[in-house]
Structure formats: C-alpha cells, structure tokens
Amino acid sequence: MLEIDINWIDSKYPGLLAVAKEFILGQEPMSPEPVIILKSEGIRVVVPFLISSGERPMTTMVDLFAFDYLKSKLDMPERFAVVYQFANLMENRRIFLKVYLDEDKPEVDSIHDLVRAANWFEREAWDLYGVVFRGHPNLVRILCHQDFEGHPLRKDYPANQFQRLKSSTSSQGL
Amino acid sequence: MLESSTGKALESIAPTPSKYMRLNLGPSHPATHGTLRIFVELEGELIRGMKLEIGYLHRCFEKMAETHPWNQVIPFTDRLNYVSAMMNNVGYVMAVEKLLGIEVTKRCQRIRLIMCELSRIVDHLVCIGTNAVDVGALTCFWYFFRERENIYDLFEAVCGARLTTAFTRVGGLYKDIPDGWVEWCGRVLENLPRTIDDVDGLLTNNRIWIDRTRGVAPISPELALEYGFTGPCLRATGIAYDIRRVNPYYEYGNFEWDVVTETGGDTYARYLVRMQEMRQSLRILKQALKDIPEGSVNVDDWSITLPPKEDVYNSIEGLMAHFKLIMHGIRPPMGEVYSATEAANGELGFYIRSEEEGAPFRCRVRPPCFAIYQAFPEMLMGQTVSDAVAALGSLNIVAGELDR
Numbered sequence: 001m002l003e004i005d006i007n008w009i010d011s012k013y014p015g016l017l018a019v020a021k022e023f024i025l026g027q028e029p030m031s032p033e034p035v036i037i038l039k040s041e042g043i044r045v046v047v048p049f050l051i052s053s054g055e056r057p058m059t060t061m062v063d064l065f066a067f068d069y070l071k072s073k074l075d076m077p078e079r080f081a082v083v084y085q086f087a088n089l090m091e092n093r094r095i096f097l098k099v100y101l102d103e104d105k106p107e108v109d110s111i112h113d114l115v116r117a118a119n120w121f122e123r124e125a126w127d128l129y130g131v132v133f134r135g136h137p138n139l140v141r142i143l144c145h146q147d148f149e150g151h152p153l154r155k156d157y158p159a160n161q162f163q164r165l166k167s168s169t170s171s172q173g174l
Numbered sequence: 175m176l177e178s179s180t181g182k183a184l185e186s187i188a189p190t191p192s193k194y195m196r197l198n199l200g201p202s203h204p205a206t207h208g209t210l211r212i213f214v215e216l217e218g219e220l221i222r223g224m225k226l227e228i229g230y231l232h233r234c235f236e237k238m239a240e241t242h243p244w245n246q247v248i249p250f251t252d253r254l255n256y257v258s259a260m261m262n263n264v265g266y267v268m269a270v271e272k273l274l275g276i277e278v279t280k281r282c283q284r285i286r287l288i289m290c291e292l293s294r295i296v297d298h299l300v301c302i303g304t305n306a307v308d309v310g311a312l313t314c315f316w317y318f319f320r321e322r323e324n325i326y327d328l329f330e331a332v333c334g335a336r337l338t339t340a341f342t343r344v345g346g347l348y349k350d351i352p353d354g355w356v357e358w359c360g361r362v363l364e365n366l367p368r369t370i371d372d373v374d375g376l377l378t379n380n381r382i383w384i385d386r387t388r389g390v391a392p393i394s395p396e397l398a399l400e401y402g403f404t405g406p407c408l409r410a411t412g413i414a415y416d417i418r419r420v421n422p423y424y425e426y427g428n429f430e431w432d433v434v435t436e437t438g439g440d441t442y443a444r445y446l447v448r449m450q451e452m453r454q455s456l457r458i459l460k461q462a463l464k465d466i467p468e469g470s471v472n473v474d475d476w477s478i479t480l481p482p483k484e485d486v487y488n489s490i491e492g493l494m495a496h497f498k499l500i501m502h503g504i505r506p507p508m509g510e511v512y513s514a515t516e517a518a519n520g521e522l523g524f525y526i527r528s529e530e531e532g533a534p535f536r537c538r539v540r541p542p543c544f545a546i547y548q549a550f551p552e553m554l555m556g557q558t559v560s561d562a563v564a565a566l567g568s569l570n571i572v573a574g575e576l577d578r
Contacts, residue, residue, distance in 0.1 A: 030527075031510040032272075059399045063523060063540040073529050074508075083525070085512070085540075089399070089408075089415040096512070117402040120548045128236070143229040143577060152234055159241045 019049045035096040040108045058086035064121035066129035070155035079103035110136040128153040208573030219558040224551035231577040239537035243503035252338040255575040258293035261517045263342040269513035269524035270344045273506040280467035283424045291455040297518030298448040305567030309386045314373045324362045345479040346472030387441040391553040391565030402545030405520025406447045411439035417516040429461045441568040503532045543576040
C-alpha cells in the first residue's frame with residue numbers, strides 16, 4: 001500500500017533521498033499534505049538533515065503528536081504512529097514525517113536535543129498515548145495528573161471513564 | 175513544602191537543600207490570568223531556576239472531539255482560546271471543509287474574515303490591557319475593556335453569545351448577520367483608533383512602562399524559530415511570518431495591509447507589535463466592511479448544511495435532508511488533512527483524520543501557546559520576579575489553549 005514517488009520527494013527535498021533512502025518507506029496515501037513515512041530508526045538521521053540541509057533548511061518543528069489506529073477501518077501497518085511537522089515558515093514549505101510504532105513496544109528515539117520544541121511535545125505524546133521517546137531527559141506526564149493510570153487518548157480508553165484521585169498532593173520530582 | 179496540587183513532577187529541580195529560595199508563582203495568582211504554576215528558584219530578586227507545570231485546565235479536547243459529531247466539536251473549540259473564540263471556530267471548520275473538498279460562499283468567507291479580525295483586536299486589547307494591569311497601569315485596562323465590550327456586543331448580536339460564540343458551521347455559518355449590523359460595526363470601529371491612540375500615549379513613551387518592559391524576557395529570532403514561536407511573539411523578533419500573508423486564505427490576499435514586525439524580541443517589542451496589528455486589523459476591516467458579497471452564507475449542499483426551514487416544512491426532500499443531517503451528521507471522506515490559520519497568538523493548526531464516520535477519527539490541535547510557553551524559563555533566566563510577571567502577560571498564554 002505504501003509507494004515511494006522518488007521524483008516527488010527529490011523535487012521537494014533535494015538531498016533527502018541520498019541521506020535517508022533506506023529509511024523512507026513511502027508517502028501517506030490518505031493525505032494531500034507531504035507526509036513521508038519513515039522507519040522509526042531513521043528519525044535521528046532525517047531530522048538533523050532537515051534542520052541543517054544547506055541553504056534551505058526547515059527552521060521550525062511546528063508540531064509533534066501521536067496517533068492510535070486501533071479501531072481504524074483500514075489495515076494500518078502498526079497500531080501507533082508519531083507525526084512530526086517541520087516547516088520553513090518564511091518559504092511556506094512544510095514536511096510531515098510519520099513513524100509507525102509497534103503496539104507492544106511503541107518506542108522511538110527522542111529528538112529533544114536536536115530541536116528544543118520537541119521536549120514538551122514528546123512529553124505530551126507520552127502522556128496521552130504512551131509513546132516512549134528513548135533518551136528524553138524528563139518523560140513525565142504534562143497534561144494529566146501524575147497518578148493518572150493509562151493513556152487517555154488511546155482508542156481503548158473509554159471516553160466516559162473516571163478515575164478517583166488517590167492522593168491530593170505529591171512532591172515527586174521536586 | 176514544595177508540593178504540587180496536581181501532583182505532576184516539575185521537570186527536575188533537585189530535592190536537596192539549595193542555596194536559592196524557592197517560590198511558587200501560581201497556580202492561582204492574579205498575574206497568571208489562568209491556572210499556570212511557575213516554580214522559581216531565587217537568588218535575592220533574580221531568577222536562577224524555573225520549572226513550569228501546566229495541565230490545570232486540561233479537558234481532553236482531542237478525546238471529546240473523537241466522540242462527538244463533526245459540527246458538535248465547534249462549541250469545544252470556543253474553549254480553546256476563549257478570548258478570541260471566533261478564530262478557533264473558523265480554524266476548525268476550515269480543516270473540515272478541506273477534508274470535504276468544498277469552498278464556502280463568498281459572503282461566508284467575508285463574514286468569517288470580519289469576525290476573525292474583530293477577534294484579533296479583542297485578543298490584543300485583552301492582552302495589552304491585562305499586561306498593563308500586571309505592571310500597575312490600570313487606566314489602559316479600562317480604556318481597552320470598554321472597546322472590548324462594544325465588540326462583544328457585536329458578537330452577541332450575530333450569535334447570542336459573547337465569549338463562547340460557536341458561530342461557524344461546517345460549510346457556512348450559524349446565521350447571516352442581522353440588518354444594520356455592518357453600520358453598527360462601523361460605528362464601533364470608529365472609536366477604536368482614538369482608544370488605541372490614548373493607550374499609545376499613555377504607554378509607548380511612558381518611562382515606567384519602558385523600564386518595566388524593554389529588554390525584559392528577550393528571545394533571539396533563531397531561538398524563537400527553534401521553539402516553534404509563531405504570531406506576534408515571533409514577529410516581535412523581526413521575522414515577518416504571518417499565515418495571512420505567506421499562505422493567504424479567504425480574502426486576505428486581496429486587501430491592503432502590512433505584516434508588522436519589531437526587533438528585539440522583548441516584552442516591549444511584543445507590545446508594539448500588538449498595538450500596530452490592531453491598526454492593521456482596522457485597515458482590513460475598513461476594506462472588508464465595504465461591498466460584502468450578497469447571497470447565502472451556507473454552501474448549497476443539503477448533505478452538509480441544514481436546508482432552509484421553508485423547505486423543511488414544505489418539501490419531502492428538505493425534510494429528509496434535515497432529518498439525515500440531524501440524525502447522522504456529515505461524513506467527510508477518508509483522509510488526513512492539516513489546515514492552519516493565523517490566530518491571535520500564532521499558528522492554530524488542526525490535523526484531522528476522517529474515516530467516513532460521524533465523528534473525527536483524530537482531531538489534533540496545534541496550539542500556538544504550547545510552543546511559546548515552553549521557552550519561558552529560558553527567556554527569564556537571570557531576570558527578576560517582577561520581570562516574569564510582565565513577560566508572562568506579553569506572551570498571552572491562554573490556559574484554555576495551552577492545556578486544551
């Protein structure tokens with residue numbers, strides 16, 4: 001289902017194929033946006049290239065978030081995915097990277113040391129989806145309470161489920 | 175002692191005794207304008223360490239969006255940046271319309287644009303007004319909030335609500351604007367330049383204001399880009415990025431207006447950018463209020479927008495379309511789209527996946543505040559506690575949008 005349009009990638013991101021050909025699996029067929037699907041081990045090869053590739057680097061990591069395809073109608077490659085959005089704001093060029101992650105072990109390398117913005121976004125993806133970012137210095141919950149059990153945005157977490165707070169205060173990490 | 179009421183770990187300040195004094199700003203503090211917790215380590219007045227805790231206003235917007243019909247997500251978007259709800263309404267429906275592959279009518283586009291610019295003015299009025307209060311200048315606050323009330327009256331006239339507007343619908347609007355609204359809007363806007371000038375006169379060359387804001391919490395353009403800044407905070411560093419100009423939607427490309435930039439990236443520059451942006455919004459509004467296109471505000475497709483009541487009561491097709499839409503809702507085709515608009519704080523993006531169901535499969539919001547607030551500790555290092563208060567107001571962190 002995943003096809004690589006080499007000409008398309010080469011015209012938009014010259015040099016990317018030379019650097020990361022073995023990691024590129026294809027394009028997201030469902031999206032009109034330029035979404036490139038990567039092997040998860042390629043993220044720390046592709047991101048440094050994007051943010052420092054010659055005269056036309058991507059200046060900003062606009063967004064990073066996770067997906068849970070558990071109840072998808074389509075046959076997805078894996079249950080989880082993480083989507084990265086990089087942009088060169090002034091030139092209005094954007095690129096989306098999608099990394100599919102295994103259901104039992106949703107892990108991908110952290111890029112917090114490459115892009116400062118990634119720190120909180122990775123924490124959020126961990127909090128809400130349970131995606132582990134290897135090497136993140138402080139992978140703790142950011143939006144939910146520390147005693148929260150489970151990951152609320154996963155498709156198998158019922159939307160109407162409540163949790164009783166066990167402790168009112170905590171000083172972990174302080 | 176240093177306990178967190180939501181129990182979340184604040185990054186990692188060592189629990190060992192420190193030579194610095196530790197202090198909580200917030201979570202409930204007049205200067206945070208929302209529930210944000212800032213935990214600082216002080217050496218005298220100087221900030222030597224800072225950790226942030228967010229999440230106090232987390233309502234899991236994205237989960238709720240997955241369990242509600244497409245059109246019923248719109249009221250939730252009001253509660254993101256609740257100061258300028260109209261812009262969130264527009265940002266969300268634009269993404270869904272992109273999924274559906276439809277373009278709304280010219281009249282609808284124009285009215286949405288007017289609402290967006292009015293909201294931008296309100297947002298900046300509130301931001302500057304409260305920022306001035308935080309550093310002790312109460313007069314500007316009253317001046318600006320008077321204008322804000324007038325604009326909220328305009329919103330109330332079109333949709334019945336002042337803050338939580340829920341004005342847009344996928345494929346159109348809740349209602350057309352009432353008779354005489356355009357003239358009324360024109361009268362409200364006539365007063366605004368004078369108010370802006372008044373506050374300009376009170377603040378821009380005010381020695382106390384300059385002392386409190388110039389050089390406070392500066393950020394370099396490179397760092398701002400790396401942190402994902404957008405909106406006025408990025409333009410205050412000298413980078414002229416505005417989605418309305420770089421990737422124009424609706425009629426922004428046809429109107430005459432300038433992208434405002436300042437240099438320095440400090441609190442003063444952010445203030446100047448917002449002041450001038452209000453004037454630019456007024457320029458856009460002046461052009462937009464003329465020759466509003468005639469016609470319907472809803473697309474002519476009964477599988478997306480509700481049919482007129484005459485058709486519902488008098489024809490079987492109208493009744494069926496109404497019933498289908500109320501019972502089953504719209505069903506955008508399979509796909510994933512990203513759509514971004516220039517909200518008052520910066521780039522408000524929606525990444526939505528549809529699986530032809532009655533509700534979104536995934537609705538991701540890219541909030542501008544989240545990226546901006548992350549840089550706060552780095553901007554404040556070595557500055558004073560009072561600087562933190564002045565800077566926080568100028569970043570315009572809205573907890574509803576930050577925590578979603």
